[in-house]
Amino acid sequence: xxxxxxxxxxxxxxxxxxxPPVLLxxxxxxxxxxxxxxxxxxxxxxxxxxxxxxxxxxMRLCAVSEARPFADITAVxxxxxxxxxxxxxxxxxxxxxxxxxxxxxxxxxxxxHPYPAAxxxxxxxxxxxxxxxxxxxxxxxxxxxxxxxxxAVLAIAAxxxxxxxxxxxxxxxxxxxxxxxxxxxxxxxxxxxxxxxAILGTAALALAAxxxxxxx
Amino acid sequence: MRRGSLRLDGVWHAYGNATPVLADVSxxxxxxxxxxxxxxxxxxxxxxxxxxxxxxxxxxxxKHNGRVGYLPQRSDxxxxxxxxxxxxxxxxxxxxxxxxxxxxxxLRMLGVExxxxxxxxxxxxxxxxxxxxxxxxxxxxxxxxxxPFASLDSSAMKTTLELIGAAATDGAAVLISDxxxxxxxxxxxxxxxxxRRLDVQRAASRPARVRIVAADGKGSPIDVxxxxxxxxPLLMQLLxxxxxxxxxxxxx
Numbered sequence: 001x002x003x004x005x006x007x008x009x010x011x012x013x014x015x016x017x018x019x020p021p022v023l024l025x026x027x028x029x030x031x032x033x034x035x036x037x038x039x040x041x042x043x044x045x046x047x048x049x050x051x052x053x054x055x056x057x058x059m060r061l062c063a064v065s066e067a068r069p070f071a072d073i074t075a076v077x078x079x080x081x082x083x084x085x086x087x088x089x090x091x092x093x094x095x096x097x098x099x100x101x102x103x104x105x106x107x108x109x110x111x112x113h114p115y116p117a118a119x120x121x122x123x124x125x126x127x128x129x130x131x132x133x134x135x136x137x138x139x140x141x142x143x144x145x146x147x148x149x150x151x152a153v154l155a156i157a158a159x160x161x162x163x164x165x166x167x168x169x170x171x172x173x174x175x176x177x178x179x180x181x182x183x184x185x186x187x188x189x190x191x192x193x194x195x196x197x198a199i200l201g202t203a204a205l206a207l208a209a210x211x212x213x214x215x216x
Numbered sequence: 217m218r219r220g221s222l223r224l225d226g227v228w229h230a231y232g233n234a235t236p237v238l239a240d241v242s243x244x245x246x247x248x249x250x251x252x253x254x255x256x257x258x259x260x261x262x263x264x265x266x267x268x269x270x271x272x273x274x275x276x277x278x279k280h281n282g283r284v285g286y287l288p289q290r291s292d293x294x295x296x297x298x299x300x301x302x303x304x305x306x307x308x309x310x311x312x313x314x315x316x317x318x319x320x321x322x323l324r325m326l327g328v329e330x331x332x333x334x335x336x337x338x339x340x341x342x343x344x345x346x347x348x349x350x351x352x353x354x355x356x357x358x359x360x361x362x363x364p365f366a367s368l369d370s371s372a373m374k375t376t377l378e379l380i381g382a383a384a385t386d387g388a389a390v391l392i393s394d395x396x397x398x399x400x401x402x403x404x405x406x407x408x409x410x411x412r413r414l415d416v417q418r419a420a421s422r423p424a425r426v427r428i429v430a431a432d433g434k435g436s437p438i439d440v441x442x443x444x445x446x447x448x449p450l451l452m453q454l455l456x457x458x459x460x461x462x463x464x465x466x467x468x
Contacts, residue, residue, distance in 0.1 A: 004306070
């Protein structure tokens with residue numbers, strides 16, 4: 001499994017297609033923390049929410065990084081397309097987790113607001129939930145499912161838009177509306193808000209696994 | 217000795233809402249058997265992808281026993297900057313067969329001396345040989361080859377036929393899609409896909425083979441598949457050396 005994950009990370013690096021979205025995210029972090037970004041949790045909401053479409057695209061990049069003949073061989077070597085999907089998800093997630101770590105560290109170091117341990121934990125959870133949600137959404141717009149690049153961009157953008165505008169639509173709406181406020185909501189609200197993004201991602205991955213195994 | 221087998225039961229498949237490309241396909245490939253599929257349409261490719269476990273059929277089941285070595289027909293757009301050795305090593309380690317060395321030996325047998333060149337700089341023929349080495353490496357129990365001779369020179373084609381024969385003799389179940397007819401010499405059965413169904417017949421060119429399960433004079437187990445003509449001399453030799461014969465069965 002580790003070999004396969006590092007194989008996909010190598011493909012991402014060799015194809016260099018992940019560089020623009022990663023640079024874009026780092027630029028976003030730079031802009032958010034260029035001045036006072038506000039209290040810890042609201043500031044983290046923006047950096048966490050931006051991870052969702054980024055990780056969705058990273059997941060697609062992982063899937064398109066190898067042409068179908070080689071992807072088939074990888075699937076056979078791993079023991080099936082579901083395992084290949086899991087490996088791709090792990091590869092995309094590992095990049096997402098790395099970016100989440102940078103975002104959290106950046107905010108703790110640069111943002112002039114208190115960051116108690118419990119708050120840092122919440123912020124880490126918010127970012128990880130969006131990584132999972134993004135990877136899951138990305139799996140639904142990636143090979144072996146036949147979705148063109150344009151349609152994939154539109155689908156991700158549409159989900160981001162709807163989720164930003166409608167407060168109860170996960171993965172972004174509840175996080176924005178429940179967490180981006182002062183005082184910080186109760187631990188249960190935080191848990192539910194973070195949890196639903198992660199559940200959405202996991203469900204999307206399961207659906208992609210189900211549909212992908214019989215796709216062309 | 218490998219013990220690979222492959223079984224498709226009542227397999228149906230269609231892409232989307234289109235007309236099925238496979239309808240009620242059932243076939244079993246036992247250890248030591250080589251099934252060659254003819255037919256110039258997309259159904260053969262679908263059959264092979266289902267057999268290899270890349271595609272799940274809409275209905276029916278596809279089961280294989282043991283590790284699978286798979287060769288797809290096309291080799292376009294290989295991973296960039298990744299050397300043949302690195303790719304073969306990844307395939308070996310990912311599939312759980314950690315020996316990369318045998319794949320490099322196979323590559324040399326097929327006429328490729330160096331595996332250091334990146335895959336995206338290789339010619340179509342050399343890339344086909346690298347992928348063949350990936351499919352046969354690690355002694356897979358089930359070998360699924362989609363038009364293995366398409367891009368090969370005559371020398372590599374001969375070596376590939378030998379590899380197929382050796383794998384079958386060692387007990388692997390082999391499924392080949394072959395439009396050129398080159399695989400007929402190693403086939404134990406030949407199938408054609410007609411009207412979405414698989415019509416399987418015994419290959420005329422291949423002598424019947426038998427599996428012998430026995431023990432030699434020292435009690436060491438023997439499990440071999442040999443041509444029927446070699447059966448009697450082998451059994452006589454076993455008995456004259458004090459061995460025991462447990463089972464002799466025909467391999468279809």
